[in-house]
Structure formats: structure tokens, C-alpha cells
Amino acid sequence: MSSLRMPLGAARPGRRSAGAPSSWSRSDRIGVAACWAAGILLCLICAAILIYMMFRGLQNLTPSLLFSHPQASLNQSQSGGFLDPLIGTFVLTTMGIVIALPIGIGVAVWLVEYGRPPWLARMVESGVEVVAGTPSIVLAIFGLLLFTQNIFGFLSFTAEGNAVFGRSFFTAGAMMSLIALPLVVGGTREALLAIPHHVREASYAMGKTKAATIRRVLLPGARSGIATGATLGMGRIAGDTAIVTILLGASLQLSPQGGVPILRTLRGTGGTLTSYVYNNSPAGEGQAPQKAYAAAFVLLLIVILLNFAVDMLGGRRRNAGWTK
């Protein structure tokens, strides 16, 4: 009965414009209120984190922290800033996404445009899901096992007695790419699926091959989706700690290996903002919570900026499109 009256109540002019009409049953009204409260609660939690981190961060952050090398010292006036971890975060993120992008795009293109035989496509899909669901600590342990094999010695450095160290920006970046990979695949896939079939046919109808269609029409059309996936993936890489601790060494400073200028940094160990925060917080060695707050604030800023970029890209995608 109440459901019959509802549209009448809603349509009557001058009645309340929003919210639950009085004809709704009690359980419906409680449900709506609960959903509403859940949304508000999430906003409050988010705001609490942001405001607290901003307060603590701005309290402790000084420009010199961003531009000075960290030093191992118990005296906080001498332990320096977090330039090295900051560079480490950028290097590792770049490394991971550079590996993840071509593989992820390739996987997504194959899944959407070819995907035959179907059982193989299903297997690839579940493979991506498994990678997405694997805890990064598991990836890190597996990576360590893999990259300490002698064959991968060139990626890190080989100690005396032929033991491969296995920890470097290369090895950590390779494992980090697995964290970004599902997001790149997902973003590319969604974007390709959003391109209507008749756009592909229009290209075939011009006498173009499938390869040319993918290269010249579909990938440009999926650009913003790919960028969204990549940006999300970069955020995940920047925020991961386990792989940094195990596969990058989580050292305070960058410690290059060998003599070739850029290669020596990539083959060497280092740390990122996440490992820096961890090591300086009371959970780690607990020496300098102030610096941990400052570094955490910078990390949060980086991730928020990446998410902001995602929103911008997503907004552009919604505006330019085809009719299905």
C-alpha cells in the first residue's frame, strides 16, 4: 500500500523536496539514514587524517628537510632531511610504471581485441586478479628469491663468494610493476571497452587492418583510460612499504653500485618515503617522529596530487565520447 502512495506523495507540489517522504516505511527510512551516515562518517575520517597530517606535517616540515641528505645520527639536529628517500620514491615509481605500462597495455589489448581462445582469456583475467590480490609482502619475498639467483646478478650486485644481493631499484621496480599492473590493465581495458564497436568497424571499413586500427584508433582513444590506470598504479607504488623494505634495502641513503652514472643508482639500494616514515616512527626505531610526520605529509601530498590528476583525466574522458 505504501509503495502505491509513494509516487503521489513525491509528486505533490510543495512537499519536502528531498529526503524520504513520510509514506516510507520505518525500515526504509532507517536504511536511508544509515547510508547517509556512512557517507558522512567516511568524509569525517578522511578529513581527520588530512587535517591531522597537515597540522603535524606543517609543524615539522622545513624546506631544508626536503633538500638535505639523511644522516644516521641520534641527534636530531644532525640527522638531516629526507632528500634521498624522496628521490627514491620518484625513481622507484618511475621504474615500476615504466615496466608496468607496456605489459599492462599489451595484456589489455589482447584481452579486449583478441581474447581467443576464451579459456586462455579467462586464465589471463584470473592471473591479473591474482596479482592484484597478492599482498605486496608476498611479492617481495618471491622477488627476493627470484633475484638472488646468479642469473640476475647484473640487476643488483654480487658480493664476494658469488652471493647475489638481490636488492636494488631494478629488482624492487620489477616487483612494484606487478602492483601497478592490474590497475594499468583495468584502466586500459575499461577504456577499450568504452569505445563502441562501430568505431572499430569504421576503421575496418576504410580498408584498415586490425593492427592499424589498434595502433591508430583504439590506443589513442584509450589514452585517458591508460593514463588513469597508470596514475593510480603510481600512487600504489609510492605508497607501498613491504617491497621497499625487502627488495630495496630500505637504507637511509641511496647507495649506488658500480661506475656507470645512472645505472649505478638503479643497481644500488636505497629507501623511499614510506620506509623513511616507518624507520623514524615509533613503530620502527622510533628516533624521530617529527621527521616521520613531515615525510608522511609529503608522501600524502604526492598521492593526493596523483589522485587529483586521475580525477582530471576522468573528467576529460566523460566529455569526449561516442554514442554506443
Place this chain on the structure above:
Amino acid sequence: MSTPLHEPPPPVRRIVVDWAPRVVTPLPSGNGHSPSMAPSPDAPTVAFPARTTKERMRVENLTVRYDRKEAVRCVTLPVRQGEVLALIGPSGCGKTTLLRTLNRLTELTTSASWDGQILIDGEDVHALEVTQLRRRVTMVFQQPNPFPMSIFDNVAYGLREQGSKRPGRAELEPQVADALRRAGLLDEVADELGKSALRLSGGQQQRLCIARALAVKPEVLLLDEPCSALDPRSTATIEDLVVRLRDEVAVVIVTHNLQQAFRVADRVGFMFLGELVEYGEASQVFGNPRAKRTRDYVAGAFG
């Protein structure tokens, strides 16, 4: 079993061009792709006047199946330059399938197969590479679908070979401008060829798609309900364009809109349940249809 026809199957008019049309009764059995050619006694005989127009394509006994279901049955039809051919008929009658088979686009659907013969300038389409055929028989779709690139690149897309030597912009510029002019779009976009094609309005996008299809200098232009997503004003522009194009390219247009078919077409083919029921000059098909079902459809009785 083949096409689920009504019980008993109605007589259908099967047209053999330049012959007198005959009404045939399709065999109710499963070997349905070769209906009896025996003329039914009440079929009026009408001779087609010989045209001076040039025949570019010819479809002979074309049957298209999706799995085992026949979507187009035994259609024989000429496509001529100098006149606009409109295919009309109710939804699902096979007119779009027929159109898409002309440049072998149905073959992208894995369940589809066709037999019969399609000739382009007297040559069997199977003798051609499919990409070659599609450059000679281009198509414009129901929804405007410019590619996500600049206006210039959209038109140049078909001109650019995939091979190692790609023609430069200076080389392509006159051809692109010419295609845009033929599609009646040049004046509107001459200053912004570098702008993204997706920023254009729907009508402009559709004319861009026509320009894109014309740029490769095709012999036949296929239009699949090109105006169904457009407002009346853009529709009128496109219709004018279609009529003007008929002398340089053979035009086949599929449309739901009978007024549109009447406005643009010189010849009209009426399809029903996969068969070409009637084919003739537009004035005759609309003014004095020979088959009862054409009469009913044109009068708005069904569809």
C-alpha cells in the same frame, strides 16, 4: 530449419534486374536458399527502362546467414553510379546486413557467412584483397564515429598507407581539403583542421565521416541510416549532400525513414524478411507499388 517465415509462407517478389519482376513462392522446406523461380500467375510484368547510368556493383543471388538463420535471401541487385539507391524495410529485414556484405563487413561477425556473387566493376570481390575492396566500397555508420584525432588526421586516415613510406602532410593537404569540400564541411572547419574531431557537433561529425569515406576516392559509398542520430537540420544538410554525390560515386543508403528515401533516392529496394520484395524507381515504389506488402509498408500499415 532456415528463416522462420509465416505459415503459410507469403508470396515474395524476387527481382531480377532488367527482367520482368516475378513473384515467387519460397519453398517451405529447409533447403530454402533456392526458392522456386516459378512465376505466380497474378504477377504483373513490368519492364525496367534501360538507364544510362553506369553499373558499379552487382549482387547476384546473395544469401547471408548468421549461423543457420538466413538474414538475406537470394537478393539480386545492381548498384549504379549516377543514382541513389535506398534500401527500405522494417527492422530486421536484412537491409543493413545486405549493405554490410557489400564491403564484406559482415565477415567480421564470426557466425556470418554468405554465398552468391558480388561483382565490383565486373570483378568478383573474392579476387580482391578485403582491404582493397573496402577502400573502393567505403561506409558511413548510423552513429557519427570520428576517430580520436584531429579533423585533418581523420580525413587523412584512409589515405595513409600502412607501409614504410607515409605521405607527408603537404602531400595530403589538397586531397583532405577536396574530401572536406565534397562533404560540404570545408568552409566550417578550414581554420581548425588541427582541432579534435570529437569537438564537432553531431551533424558536422557525420559529414566528417562522409568526408573520411570519400577521401579514398571510392566507387561506392554505403550509408547505414546516416541521419538517425541527427537533428532535422543536419539531416537536411546530409540529404542534400547525398543527392549531390550521386554523380561521382554510387550511393546506397539504408533508411528507416520513408520520407527520406523519397527525398533522396532514385531507386528504392523494399526488403522484407530478408527478401528483396520490390525494386524500382522511387516514384513507382512509393506511388504505385506492385507488391501488396510494399503497398502496406509504404502506407504505414506495418513495420
